[in-house]
Amino acid sequence: MGLAVLPPDPEEDVPQGSTYDDSPSDSDTSMHEDGRPSKRMRFSPSSSRQIVLPGETVTDETQWMRGHGTYMTDGSTIITATLAGPLRKTNKLLSVAPLRARYTPEIGDLVVGRIVEVQKSRWKVDVAAPLLAQLPLSSINLPGGVLRRRTTADELQMRNYFQEGDLLVAEVQQIGSSDGTASLHTRSLKYGKLRNGTFLAVSGTGGGGGVVRSRRQVFTINSGAQGGGDVDVILGVNGYIWLSKHIEQADDQGRMSGGVSISNLDEHVSSAIYSSQNDTIEEGTRKEIARISECIRILAEDGVRVDEDSVVKAYEAAVDADMSVMDQDAARTRMADEVRRRIVDAALH
Numbered sequence: 001m002g003l004a005v006l007p008p009d010p011e012e013d014v015p016q017g018s019t020y021d022d023s024p025s026d027s028d029t030s031m032h033e034d035g036r037p038s039k040r041m042r043f044s045p046s047s048s049r050q051i052v053l054p055g056e057t058v059t060d061e062t063q064w065m066r067g068h069g070t071y072m073t074d075g076s077t078i079i080t081a082t083l084a085g086p087l088r089k090t091n092k093l094l095s096v097a098p099l100r101a102r103y104t105p106e107i108g109d110l111v112v113g114r115i116v117e118v119q120k121s122r123w124k125v126d127v128a129a130p131l132l133a134q135l136p137l138s139s140i141n142l143p144g145g146v147l148r149r150r151t152t153a154d155e156l157q158m159r160n161y162f163q164e165g166d167l168l169v170a171e172v173q174q175i176g177s178s179d180g181t182a183s184l185h186t187r188s189l190k191y192g193k194l195r196n197g198t199f200l201a202v203s204g205t206g207g208g209g210g211v212v213r214s215r216r217q218v219f220t221i222n223s224g225a226q227g228g229g230d231v232d233v234i235l236g237v238n239g240y241i242w243l244s245k246h247i248e249q250a251d252d253q254g255r256m257s258g259g260v261s262i263s264n265l266d267e268h269v270s271s272a273i274y275s276s277q278n279d280t281i282e283e284g285t286r287k288e289i290a291r292i293s294e295c296i297r298i299l300a301e302d303g304v305r306v307d308e309d310s311v312v313k314a315y316e317a318a319v320d321a322d323m324s325v326m327d328q329d330a331a332r333t334r335m336a337d338e339v340r341r342r343i344v345d346a347a348l349h
Helices: 152-156 267-274 283-301 308-320 334-348
Strands: 018-021 040-043 057-059 079-081 085-090 093-096 110-119 122-126 133-136 167-175 182-185 197-201 218-221 231-235 240-245
Touching: 057 093, 110 133, 110 182, 110 231, 110 240, 133 167, 197 283, 218 308, 231 283, 231 308, 240 283, 283 308, 283 334, 308 334
Parallel strands: 133 182
Antiparallel strands: 018 040, 057 079, 085 093, 110 122, 110 167, 122 133, 167 182, 197 240, 218 231, 231 240
16 A cells, blocks of 8 residues: 655744754643644744844743843743843843843943032932932042142032033943942043033934944044034943034143143133133034034934944045935935935945
8 A cells, every 4th residue: 555645734934033943852742633743943043133022932942041131030941031122142141132221331431421410529410321420529620730638618619610401521430339320530631511512312322223332432523624623522432422613632741732731720721621601613613513413313313333433434424415414303305315324324334
């Protein structure tokens, strides 16, 4: 009697990033109507860009270790996602990068912040972190460059240095061991109060685009060919960005452009460091600041990582396309969409 050859059963739908495992298992398995065991879904390590949702099972194989954004119950081998975002694989470690997340301070980060409160001997600063950072009075340079103990008279004059609403650039000096509060300092001529520019906040600190830690967070873009002056760009790791008119800084020997030593600055010159009065900014420089701001906003909206290289490439692409600065709330025309595409393509290549 001959054997009857039956056509294969149609393959079942397999979720993206998963494969079927035909290997036998000692655990209980469901059976098809014809008595054959059903196939078990197995995680594929090649699916590093798989999007998972909170509560979704990532894998139940024991060869994988759980990382950030996942959890595993006691006595179980099932790894479950706790965040919504792309699944990342590092060797045998599985983690979930959030699509959007609050900034987590780390020692040495350069951040741009806003003063929200003046307290005794310290300022409270918003740096886009879960908790407000603190800037102690002992961590700033007093007018005159005097290195001494801070007294009660200095505490009474704290609002002469920083007051509510002021923007500043600082460095994370330490992280509190109990609650993770960041402590900042501005004991350098590179840091301090910000003026002569515009503030920009971009999202995407998590798995998407946004400001990333790079070799240089502070750089200057030369826009003289477009009729504007040089523009200083400060990319805060926390997603806060400052674009301003270029101001000469002190050199490595601690001398200003006029050749005066920092330790010998008089009271009038040093007080200008904490001045809130903006200088005169030419129309061409303001236009280039707005152009760079729009380029950074486009990169962040399209999920492109923002660093020195991508910003410079995007600005050059915008200049080549002779992009007119678009209002954030204005309708995007076909020409604007084409310029937007060229900016993103230039930043990615």
